[in-house]
Amino acid sequence: MKLNVSATLTYGFDSDTQVIAAIEAARSPDQTIISESLVISPDAVLVRDQDPMTGERRFRTALSGQVQISYQALVDNGKRIPLVPYARQHDxxxxxxxxxxxxxxxxxxxxxxxxxxxxxxxxxxxxxxxxxxxxxxxxxxxxxxxxxxxxxxxxxxxxxxxxxxxxxxxxxxxxxxxxxxxxxxxxxxxxxxxxxxxxxxxxxxxxxxxxxxxxxxxxxxxxxxIVRIASGRDAADIAFLTSQFNCQCLNQSITVSRAQDDVGSDDAGQQAA
Incomplete structure (x- = not known):
């Protein structure tokens, strides 16, 4: 299945604040990123990290004032198989x-x-x-x-x-x-x-x-x-935004839809904003 995903996050930072963000789709074997864009306004210098085992991606930067983070991607999940009862448990x-x-x-x-x-x-x-x-x-x-x-x-x-x-x-x-x-x-x-x-x-x-x-x-x-972003031991490892100091979420918009070329002509998916 091909999916359009979009996230627009607006935050307020009282002072210069170090952050780690995980909002980009992972580059994992069961999902292929066909196209994507990441825009931060105002501009910020990013340090990019990718886990070689999971394919998850994070960026680190310093943000201050009101900041908007926008991410869009077209992702192909292929034919992901649900869990089957005969899947074997390992020693x-x-x-x-x-x-x-x-x-x-x-x-x-x-x-x-x-x-x-x-x-x-x-x-x-x-x-x-x-x-x-x-x-x-x-x-x-x-x-x-x-x-x-x-x-x-x-x-x-x-x-x-x-x-x-x-x-x-x-x-x-x-x-x-x-x-x-x-x-x-x-x-x-x-x-x-x-x-x-x-x-x-x-x-x-x-x-x-x-x-x-x-x-x-x-x-x-x-x-x-489902489009995987990050994985870890529990929620402490997979937060979409971790900040050095307290910050305020001013607005958050998430959209996910089937790509138009992945559905029939009578059931065309909406493009992510």
Whole structure:
């Protein structure tokens, strides 16, 4: 699937402030960037970083006053395959070294606190993809998608108690349960088709059958309609803007649509603004 993605972010900075931004589509094997543009107004000198393992890209710079960051891209996801129940779970000795950190507890996904519950709830189900699909079904059945219940410091433990939250909360709990089942899981920030209202989306992916599989625990977006931005242990690693000092978000606009040449003539997608 070909997707147009667009993000326009306007921030106010009281003083000269160092920032790290992750809003550009990753150059990963399952998505190809056909064209893109990044404009910062007023102009800023950027330091560009790209992770050789994940293909995610970030830029660092110093910003002050009112600043607008605009990113647009046309991305081809090809035919991304949803997680299948027969995807095999690996022994730890088989895992690549770079995957090992995603077995461990992290700040927002303390998986060690969920070992007993996860083992009791899911270990009767066949290991691998089937077990993760059962975790996703549990999240869908037991959590309500509700704005305002959680905040930036909410952990998977609190979401488990509240049984409600937004996409990052669903993902943090899903990651915690997956790691408690001895399967690597990592958080992913993304652009996503069909979100209402449009926004950055937090999902996660699991390592099975020799590769990473994207899953959306909220079931709000199809995996073929997701454009990966960044990945990490949890939300602390994938924020779209990290600033040295406090800043104010003055406006944010996100759009995602199917590219016009990727849909039928009677269902032409809107071009991203």
């Amino acid at each position: 730890w000795s088989e895992l690549p070294q770079d995957v090992l950190p995603y077995l461990l507890p992290s700040r927002f996904s303390p998986s060690d606190e969920f070992m007993r519950f996860a083992q009791r709830e899911f270990c009767a189900i066949e290991a691998g993809g089937a077990r993760i699909l059962a975790v996703l079904d549990w999240l869908h059945e037991h959590l309500d998608y509700v704005h305002g219940v959680s905040h930036a410091q909410t952990t998977a433990e609190q979401t488990f108690i509240d049984r409600a939250g937004v996409c990052r909360d669903f993902s943090h709990l899903g990651i915690a349960l997956t790691r408690a089942l001895n399967i690597p899981a990592r958080a992913v920030s993304a652009y996503a088709l069909d979100l209402d209202p449009p926004d950055f989306h937090a999902i996660f992916e699991v390592y099975l059958n020799g590769g990473w599989w994207l899953v959306d625990p909220t079931q709000l977006a199809p995996v073929e309609g």
